[in-house]
Amino acid sequence: MQHFDILILPETNLILTASVIEPLRAANRITGRDLYRWTLFSPNGQAIETKAGIPIPVSGPFHPGRETDPLFVLSSYNWKNGATRELKMQLSQTARHRSMIAGIEAGSFILADTALLDGFSATTHWEDFEDFSAAYPQVNMLRDRFVIDRKRITTGGSLPTLDLMLELIRRAHGYSLALEVSRLFIYEQERTRGDLLQVPAIGNMRILDARVQAAIKLMEDTVEAPLSQARLARRAGVSARHLQDLFRDLMGVAPHEHYLALRLNAARRKVIETRSTFADIAAATGFNSASAFSRSYRAHYRESPSDTRRRLKQEA
Known part of the structure; x- marks a missing residue:
């Protein structure tokens, strides 16, 4: 379990x-596991009043000791009002112990103002990029959605922060889980007019290549009877080798890895949400047998389908 x-x-x-x-x-x-937990703090322990008029409750004031958990510093508007001398002193002290500190959106300004980004690469919201670069020349600014540089992380806004979290999940728990989480945060219109597939980002990747989009759409439509890579590539209008290269460049994984992640995620939902037999689940997600399905499932999720159901039953 990771705590933030x-x-x-x-x-x-x-x-x-x-x-x-x-x-x-x-x-x-x-x-079905507590992979992550988090605790919210504000500078004074009071709920955060947002521009939307909806307060964000917190657990208490930020008084760090020698905690080593990653620390995320979130700010949107008027960051200078909150970046008091006391707060910056606290951040300087806690940075000695933290495994990682992240400046989320305007939080990057606060880290820079506390000299916690000196010598690091970073980013911030595109509207503030030039001002940030001029104010903190000791920070190597990059025009990326988010930047991870050793023990420092910065992001350029809300959606880039979502991309960051997907990347952290991918690094900790693999591409399959990051993909499944990303698919929860996407709205897809009916594609009856040939609309491009709106694929969520995994890490910094935004899928803009129509051939990769076509291949992913084919994968989603053929989970039950997977196509060979050669046939998949042919129907997407490229060679198998070129499709392999496109996926590596844009997705960071090979086509068969993305395909398998889609199928296993579909299978896990059936394991958790239905009482279907494993043989039926295997057939519905393109596996030749229940035993082949169980081997692949265990390799990805570190437990068998039976273990998943047994664990969830015990936790209910």
């Missing part, structure tokens, strides 16, 4: 806070 401390400054957007927390909650729900 989350420091929220006044005037932080609801959506920014949700972009950090909701992917973690979704990962817990999908796996």
Whole structure:
């Protein structure tokens, strides 16, 4: 289990806070495990009043000791009002012990103002990029959605923060879980007019190539009877080798890895949400036998389908 401390400054957007927390909650729900927990703090222990008029409750004031858990510093508007001398001193002290500190959106300004980004690469919201670069020349600014540089993380807004959380989930628990979490946060219109598939990001990747989109759509439509890579590539209009290269460049995985992740995620939902036999689940997700399905399931999720059902039954 990974625990995060989350420091929220006044005037932080609801959506920014949700972009950090909701992917973690979704990962817990999908796996049926407490992979992640988090504690919310504010500088004074009072609930954060947002611009939307909906307060964000917190557990108490931020008074760090020698905690080593990752710390996320969230800020949206008027960050200078919250970045008091006392708070910056606390951040400087706790940074000595933390495994990681993240400046989320305007939180990057607070870290930079506390000299916690000196010598690091970072990013911030695109509207503030030039001002940030001028104010903190000691920080190597990159025009990326998020930047992970050793023990420092920065993001450029709410959706880039969601991308960051997917990347952290991928690094800790694999591509399959990150993909399944990402699919919870996407709305897909009916594609009756040939609309492009709206694929969520995994990490920094936004899928813009129509051939990769076509291949992913084919994968989603053929979970029950998977196509060979050669046939998949042919129907997407490229060679198998080129499709392999496109997936590696854009998705960070090979086509067969994405395909298998889709099938296993579909299978796990059936294991958790239905009483179907494992043989039926195997057939519905393109596996030749229940034993082949169980081997692949165990390799990905570190427990057998039977273990999953038994564990969830015990926890109910």
